[in-house]
Each structure stands twice: as structure tokens, then as C-alpha cells.
Amino acid sequence: MIPHDSLFGPDNLPYGVFSAGGSAPRVGVRVGDSVVDLAAALGDDVFAAPTLNPFMAQGYDRWVAVRSRITDLVRGELPADVVHAVDDVRMHLPFEVADYVDFYASEHHASNVGRLFRPGAEPLLPNWKHLPVGYHGRAGTVVVSGTGIVRPSGQRKSPSEPAPVFGPSTRLDIEAELGFVVGTGTPPNTPIRPDDFARHVFGVVLVNDWSARDIQAWEYVPLGPNLGKSFATSISPWVVPVLALEGARVPLPGQADPEPLPYLRESASWGLDVELVVRWNGEEVSRPPYREMYWSPAQMLAHLTINGASARTGDLFASGTVSGAAKGERGSFLELAWGGAEPLTVGGEARTFLLDGDEVTITASAPGPNGTRIGFGEVTGRVLPSV
Amino acid sequence: MIPHDSLFGPDNLPYGVFSAGGSAPRVGVRVGDSVVDLAAALGDDVFAAPTLNPFMAQGYDRWVAVRSRITDLVRGELPADVVHAVDDVRMHLPFEVADYVDFYASEHHASNVGRLFRPGAEPLLPNWKHLPVGYHGRAGTVVVSGTGIVRPSGQRKSPSEPAPVFGPSTRLDIEAELGFVVGTGTPPNTPIRPDDFARHVFGVVLVNDWSARDIQAWEYVPLGPNLGKSFATSISPWVVPVLALEGARVPLPGQADPEPLPYLRESASWGLDVELVVRWNGEEVSRPPYREMYWSPAQMLAHLTINGASARTGDLFASGTVSGAAKGERGSFLELAWGGAEPLTVGGEARTFLLDGDEVTITASAPGPNGTRIGFGEVTGRVLPSV
Structure with a gap:
């Protein structure tokens, strides 16, 4: 019996790996x-695997067929021995990550970061509205929700210091994002068109791209972020099928000026009306609206493969920080506390970046059919002291 | 019977995957x-695997023991049925690549690129002598030597154009590098010290980091190179064991001013006296000297893990372009032809970047014991027309 207002009703049916x-x-x-x-x-051994990769690799037609079988199953009475209470199971990383790419697709976020990192200059760089800017991250440090996040150490240098110092990051931050998991990839030199998004992308997870802003600011020129990000990226354990998100599709907010090049054009947009919620030690501090993102995930994947690069089952690409226009819609503490200059009040105290023991939890939901909502579960993590 | 001057004598013994x-x-x-x-x-099934990963994961003591057994074997008479002529076998990608990171460790290369990409500004950025700058690349598009390289398409925009155009790259280039393969990694929050390099890094390959300079120049701010590199990275099929390179170790050329932070210091340097040779359609165009690299591979790995990031069997990190001080020692055509302004003569013609049908081959050797030399085989690739 599923409560009528459940975020995990029969129109959602997200996949995960449990024990x-x-x-x-x-x-x-x-x-x-x-x-x-x-x-x-279902009596099918592909689901006895410790990751979703073998099932994802079976392709779109199988995803549709299995979803239909599961829908039939959950309408009936399930044998008690195939059902576990969610509180009684342990969730694992749902898929083996092949390559991980992080984009930068929110105009509000990119503009805010530009103002903070390059004061006085034009906040958006000239390429930003012509292509979805992104970079490869570390696949080996993607971890499942609940994994403790040890405060990273590294080099940092403030403009006033003569040389860098080494130590635990003092500006540990979050980035609230959505992540998209490739189910069936593409061989070399066979780019994926935006309109083929749903045939290649299996599902969607929540992502917290933990970021050490002091390490990042010192290291990131000219080759981009590295150690400031590579220590950990947390994802939610439940992969919401793209097939469950038809009701969440919305037009993109922009792209009239400039118009994207033809390889980035969609017949029907994959903008998504997903509402994220960020909680800091249980207290809601932001509601980032995914519908305000400039670039769609279908455009991201088309861009990733347009140069002939292959894509593989398990490739994960994330949206970059989701930030809306309003202050209470920003998806990082860097933006919410404006680089430390405008502290938030959390638990009655003025706060800027993360302290040891802090816990951050991101949840999200989106419209489903018939007035229902589709939930994404949560991605949570607690900051542990540096070692 | 091995010829006395063979680059693959009993002091080398590189591993590969063949059929x-x-x-x-x-x-x-x-x-x-x-x-x-x-x-x-050897009657050991770990070598029946299609990649070196299972053997590499067995760890340093096994690498030493197996090398010793192979040394004994090749001193004696091998049964004919376990030996194949190298011309009769096909070579495959020698290991499954986990994460791929590319560094930027040549001072000459970084300075040349700085002059070309940011004319009028200080060529080396402030962080460059404090940390080995690097970024994550696409592991899924690392290919074995001999794989054809289809010319990538993408966006490019020259400063004089009002908007980007889309098409095949017109500035396709190479980067001659060494790559280092992690055999046994490290769990989270357990950084690898530079002095533990040889216990973690299994071997060394040649790398050609194909680069579309026009795509790269337009996309790379602020998050670094992506599509300009991600279409293909070629590696040599033979993995030279780190155990074979004791005789090639040399001091690093610099690092007195500034002195590296303690986590980057080595008791004995892993500078390597490897001499690369770059041939363009068979004609030698450069001899990049690895001994002039500023950062050692042991420092690169220490940096990669100092923030708590784990490392895995199969992680590949490359040095970045190897360029010496002299013009004939530069490891990219961007530098050899100075951004196109100073063409080379190749095959009697003035040449700057790669044309369809061009073939580039990189080879290398290093000192072994007793006056012998250790060969790295080759990494080669031919440019195919865009699709």
C-alpha cells in the first residue's frame, strides 16, 4: 500500500543497489x-549484479519493458519475501562510474562565481552562451549519500600572502546539482543528437559536488579545478528513470540570443522542472530551481560527443551548481554567503563555509502525472575533521 | 637470442597485452x-586476463618476484610454443584506464603556451612553481598506438570573428608525453608520499595527447580543456616497469626557488633521463628531453592524493608535453611552429598543424644498466578525415 502523496509512487520507480x-x-x-x-x-539475474551497469547496458527497449513489468507488479500484491522496508536496507553506489564530467550550466551560478572570482570583469566569459562549459572530474571519488566527507587539505594562497600555505581547507562548500547517468553510450565518431537523449540516458541522481574554494582558487588557472573538487562527490542512491520525467519537461528559459549552433538544438526541450531543497544541519537554506538552468542535459551530452568522443555505460555528467535568480535559490554557500561577506544564520549562528560536524542534505522533487510528485530521495553527507 | 644492442634486452622486459x-x-x-x-x-592465470589490471593489483612484491622469474626464463631456452614474433601479434590497450589525469610539468612547454595563448602577460602563472598543475581527462577515449585519429569537429572562434563557427579542427596538434600507470592505489584519506612512488606506480608508457588547438582556445576558460582533448589520447602498447628505470633516475633541474612544500619533497629524485623522438611522416622533427621536466612523476602522484582523493589500479597520469629549452626539443607542433607563425619543413613542404593522412610516431629510450638502453616502443597514429 503506497500512500497517495508518496514521492515514490507507481509513476516514479527509481532504481538503486541495496543489501x-x-x-x-x-x-x-x-x-x-x-x-x-x-x-x-522478476527472476532475472541481471538484477543480481552489484551495480546497475549490466541492466543499463541492455538499452532503451529493455528499460521500457522492465518498467512496464514493474508497474504491473506493484499494482498487484507482492510476495513478502521480495520486499524490504527501506529502513532495513543499506544503500550502495548505484552504478560504476565510467567518466565523470561536471558542467556549469546555470547562468545565475556562473555569473555569481564570475563576480566573486574575477571582480570588476564581465562575469560571464565570451564562450558561455555558445557552449555548455564543462570539465572532467575524478570518477574514482564519486561516493554514495551518507559517506562521511573528510575535510581536504591542500595549498591555498590569499592575494596578500607571499607564498602558499598548506593545511585543511578553510572554505569547504557544497554544490547542489543534478547528475545524468548514461545507460547506453556511443562508439567513437558517432555523436549523440539532443533528440536522442532519452535513448541514451538512463536516469537522474542528486549530486553534491563538495568544493574546497581556497584550494580551487589557487590551483584553477589555466587548466581548471582539480584538487579543490577531486576529494569527493556525493550522489543519491536512487536513480530516477528518465522515463519517469516526461511530466517534468519544460522549455529552457533562454537561448534566443545567441541561438545555439545546430548540433545543440532540441526539437522539444529537456529543461526539467525539478525543485531542489538544501538543508544545512536540518535547516532549509535554499530551494534551487532546476527549470532556470540555461543548458539542458540533452545539450550537454550532445556537446560531450560532438568531437567524436565515445560515451560509455556508467558515464556520469552533472549539471553544475543549480542556482536561481533569487538569493534563496542559490546552490552553493559561496553564493549564499557571497564569498563569506554575507553570512547566513544557521542554528542561530552566523555561518559562511562548512565546519567539522556539519551535515548537508539535498532533496528534490518534480511533477509526475495526475498531480503526483516524483521524489529523488536525498544526498547527504557530514563533514569529518581532516586527518 | 637477443641482439646486444636491443632496446628490449633482459634489463627492460616491458609488459603488454597481445593476441x-x-x-x-x-x-x-x-x-x-x-x-x-x-x-x-609461467602457468599463472593472472596473465590470461585481457588487461594488466589484475596483475598490477597484486602489488609491488609480486611485481618484483615475477620480474625475477621472467629474468631467469629469458636467460634460458624458452619453449617455442610460448614465444611469438612481435610482427605476428596484435597489440591491445595494455590496461583498463580508471581515472586519467594530465599534468603540465614542463617549464619550457608551460612558458611557450603562456606566451602563445596569453601574449603580453607573464607566461608562467603564479601557482606553476608551487604545485604540479594538472586536470582530469577522458579515460574512455584512451586508445592504443595504431588507432586512427579522426579529425575532431567542434566550435572555434578567432578574436576577429563575431561568433563561433562549427567545423573540423584546423589546428590539430600532438603532445609528446610520458604516462605513469598506477598499479596499487590508495584508499581515501591516505596520501601517497613521493618516496613511495615505486611501490604504487607499475610502469611507464608513451602518450600522444592529440589536441585541437582551435577548439581548446575557445572553450578552455574558466574550467580548462575539454573537447579540444577528449576525442582521443594514444598510448604505447608496452608498459616499461618502473623497476627497469633505476638507471634512468636523475636529479630535477630546478625547485630551489621556490622550494616545494614538504608533501612534495623527495629524498631521491624521480627525474628521468628519457629521450623522446617525434617523427612526422617518418621525418624526425623533435627530440624532447624528459630530464628537463620541472616536476617529477612522484610529485605528481603525491599531489593527486594529498587532498584525500583515493587512487585506483589503472589510474593513468601523464606528464604533459615534454619540451626542452631548445627549439628542436619541443613536444608539440604548436610550439615547434610557434602557433603557425614559423612553419617547419616536413617532406619538403612548409607545415604547421596536422593534415589528413599525416602520421605521427613518438619513440623513446633511457639508460639501462651496463651501457644498455631501455626502449619504450612507440606510439603512432594517422589522422583520418572528419566524419
Whole structure:
């Protein structure tokens, strides 16, 4: 019995990898507050794997067929031995990450960061409205929600210091993002068109791209962020199928001036009306609106492959920080506290960046059919002291 | 019988993955002009795998022990059925690439690029002598030597144009580099000290980091290179063991001013006296000297993990373009032809960037014991027309 207002009703059916009672990790689907063991329920060994990769690699037609079977299953009465309470299972990283790319697709975020990192200069760089700017991150440090985040150490140098100093980051931040998981990739020299997005991208997760702003500011010229980001990137355990998000599609807010080059044009936009919520030690500090993103995820994937680069099952590409126009819609503390100059009040105290022991939780939901909502679960992490 | 002047004598013994006569790819070691089938010769199934990853993951003590056994083997008479002529086998990508990071460790290269990309400004940025600058590249498009390189398409914009145009790159270039393969990684929050380099890094390959300079110049601010590099990175099929390179170790040329922070200091330097040779359609155009690199590979790996990032078996990190002080020692055509302004003569013609049909081959050798030399084989690739 699924409560009518559940974010995990029969129109959602996100996939994850769980273990229960010490058994090996395997694929499950979330329904209400339960997890259905798919290998047991469907009698299909592809779901006995410890990652979603084998199922994702089977391709779009299988994704549709399995979703239809699961929909039938959850309408009926499930045998008790294939169902676990979500509180009784442990969730794992849902897929093996092949390559990880992080974009920078929010105009509000890119403008805010430009103002903070390059004061006095034009906040948006000349290429920004012509292509979805992005860079490769470290796939090996993508971790599942709940993993503790040890404060990273590294070099930092303020403009007033003569030389860099080494130590734990003093400007540890978050970035609230959506991540898109490639189910079936493409061989070399076969770019993916934006209109083929749903045939290649299996699902969507929440991403917290933890960022050490002091390390990043010193290292990032000219080759981009590296150590300021590579220590950890957290993702939510539930992969919401792209098939569940038809009702969330919205037009993009811009792109009339300049018009994108033909390889980036979509017949029907993959803008998504997903509303994120950021909580800092349980207190809501922001509601970033994904519908305000400038570039769609279909454009991101088209851009990633237009130079002939192949894509693989398990490739993860993230949107970059989701920030809306309003102050309470910004997806990083760098922006919310304006580089430290305008502290937030959290738990009755003035706060700028993360302290040891702080916990950040990002949740999200989107419109489903018939007035329902589709939930994304959560991505959470607590800051641990540097080692 | 190995010729005395062979670059693949008993002091080298590089590993690769080969197939012969339609059989499945497996691990071999090169001796002279032969490939020894290790699964057959040693009766050990770890070498029947299609990549070096399982063997590399066994760790340093096993690398030493197996090298010792192979040394004994090749001193004796090998059964004919475990030996193949190198001309009769096909070579494959020698390992599965986990994360790929490219550094920027040549002072001459970074200075040349700074002069070309940011004319009038200080060529080396303020962070360059304090940390090995690097960025993550696309692991999924690392290919083995001999793979054809399709000319990438993408956006480019010259300063005089009002908007970007789309099309095949007109400034396709190479970067001659060394690549270092992690055999045993490190868990999160356990940085690798420079002095532990040889316990973690299994071997060395040649790298050609193909680069579309026009795409790169337009896209690279502020997050670094992406599509200008991600279409293909070629590596040599033979992985030269770090254990074979003791005789090639040399002091680094600089690092007195500024002195590196403690986490980057080595007791004995991993500077390497490797001499690269770049041939363009068979004609030698450059001899980049690795011994002039500013940062050592041990410092690169220490930097990569100092923020708590884990490292995995199969992680590949490359040096960045190897360029010496002299013009004939530069490792990219961008530098050799000075951004197109000073063409080279190749095949009797004035040349700047790559044309369809061009072939580039990089080879290298280093001192071994007793006056011998250690060869790295080659990384080669031919440019194919855009699709």
C-alpha cells in the first residue's frame, strides 16, 4: 500500500543497489517506503549484479519493458519475501562510474562565481552562451549519500600572502546539482543528437559536488579545478528513470540570443522542472530551481560527443551548481554567503563555509502525472575533521 | 637470442597485452623482437586476463618476484610454443584506464603556451612553481598506438570573428608525453608520499595527447580543456616497469626557488633521463628531453592524493608535453611552429598543424644498466578525415 502523496509512487520507480541482512548488494526498485528485490521479483539475474551497469547496458527497449513489468507488479500484491522496508536496507553506489564530467550550466551560478572570482570583469566569459562549459572530474571519488566527507587539505594562497600555505581547507562548500547517468553510450565518431537523449540516458541522481574554494582558487588557472573538487562527490542512491520525467519537461528559459549552433538544438526541450531543497544541519537554506538552468542535459551530452568522443555505460555528467535568480535559490554557500561577506544564520549562528560536524542534505522533487510528485530521495553527507 | 644492442634486452622486459592468430588477448612480455606468452610460460592465470589490471593489483612484491622469474626464463631456452614474433601479434590497450589525469610539468612547454595563448602577460602563472598543475581527462577515449585519429569537429572562434563557427579542427596538434600507470592505489584519506612512488606506480608508457588547438582556445576558460582533448589520447602498447628505470633516475633541474612544500619533497629524485623522438611522416622533427621536466612523476602522484582523493589500479597520469629549452626539443607542433607563425619543413613542404593522412610516431629510450638502453616502443597514429 503506497500512500497517495508518496514521492515514490507507481509513476516514479527509481532504481538503486541495496543489501539487506548482510546479503550481497543487488538491484532494487523503490516503491513507497519499500524496496523490491528485482532479481527475486522478476527472476532475472541481471538484477543480481552489484551495480546497475549490466541492466543499463541492455538499452532503451529493455528499460521500457522492465518498467512496464514493474508497474504491473506493484499494482498487484507482492510476495513478502521480495520486499524490504527501506529502513532495513543499506544503500550502495548505484552504478560504476565510467567518466565523470561536471558542467556549469546555470547562468545565475556562473555569473555569481564570475563576480566573486574575477571582480570588476564581465562575469560571464565570451564562450558561455555558445557552449555548455564543462570539465572532467575524478570518477574514482564519486561516493554514495551518507559517506562521511573528510575535510581536504591542500595549498591555498590569499592575494596578500607571499607564498602558499598548506593545511585543511578553510572554505569547504557544497554544490547542489543534478547528475545524468548514461545507460547506453556511443562508439567513437558517432555523436549523440539532443533528440536522442532519452535513448541514451538512463536516469537522474542528486549530486553534491563538495568544493574546497581556497584550494580551487589557487590551483584553477589555466587548466581548471582539480584538487579543490577531486576529494569527493556525493550522489543519491536512487536513480530516477528518465522515463519517469516526461511530466517534468519544460522549455529552457533562454537561448534566443545567441541561438545555439545546430548540433545543440532540441526539437522539444529537456529543461526539467525539478525543485531542489538544501538543508544545512536540518535547516532549509535554499530551494534551487532546476527549470532556470540555461543548458539542458540533452545539450550537454550532445556537446560531450560532438568531437567524436565515445560515451560509455556508467558515464556520469552533472549539471553544475543549480542556482536561481533569487538569493534563496542559490546552490552553493559561496553564493549564499557571497564569498563569506554575507553570512547566513544557521542554528542561530552566523555561518559562511562548512565546519567539522556539519551535515548537508539535498532533496528534490518534480511533477509526475495526475498531480503526483516524483521524489529523488536525498544526498547527504557530514563533514569529518581532516586527518 | 637477443641482439646486444636491443632496446628490449633482459634489463627492460616491458609488459603488454597481445593476441596471436585470433586467440583472446592476454599478457605478454617483450624480449628482443619476441613476445613471451606469460600465462603459458609461467602457468599463472593472472596473465590470461585481457588487461594488466589484475596483475598490477597484486602489488609491488609480486611485481618484483615475477620480474625475477621472467629474468631467469629469458636467460634460458624458452619453449617455442610460448614465444611469438612481435610482427605476428596484435597489440591491445595494455590496461583498463580508471581515472586519467594530465599534468603540465614542463617549464619550457608551460612558458611557450603562456606566451602563445596569453601574449603580453607573464607566461608562467603564479601557482606553476608551487604545485604540479594538472586536470582530469577522458579515460574512455584512451586508445592504443595504431588507432586512427579522426579529425575532431567542434566550435572555434578567432578574436576577429563575431561568433563561433562549427567545423573540423584546423589546428590539430600532438603532445609528446610520458604516462605513469598506477598499479596499487590508495584508499581515501591516505596520501601517497613521493618516496613511495615505486611501490604504487607499475610502469611507464608513451602518450600522444592529440589536441585541437582551435577548439581548446575557445572553450578552455574558466574550467580548462575539454573537447579540444577528449576525442582521443594514444598510448604505447608496452608498459616499461618502473623497476627497469633505476638507471634512468636523475636529479630535477630546478625547485630551489621556490622550494616545494614538504608533501612534495623527495629524498631521491624521480627525474628521468628519457629521450623522446617525434617523427612526422617518418621525418624526425623533435627530440624532447624528459630530464628537463620541472616536476617529477612522484610529485605528481603525491599531489593527486594529498587532498584525500583515493587512487585506483589503472589510474593513468601523464606528464604533459615534454619540451626542452631548445627549439628542436619541443613536444608539440604548436610550439615547434610557434602557433603557425614559423612553419617547419616536413617532406619538403612548409607545415604547421596536422593534415589528413599525416602520421605521427613518438619513440623513446633511457639508460639501462651496463651501457644498455631501455626502449619504450612507440606510439603512432594517422589522422583520418572528419566524419
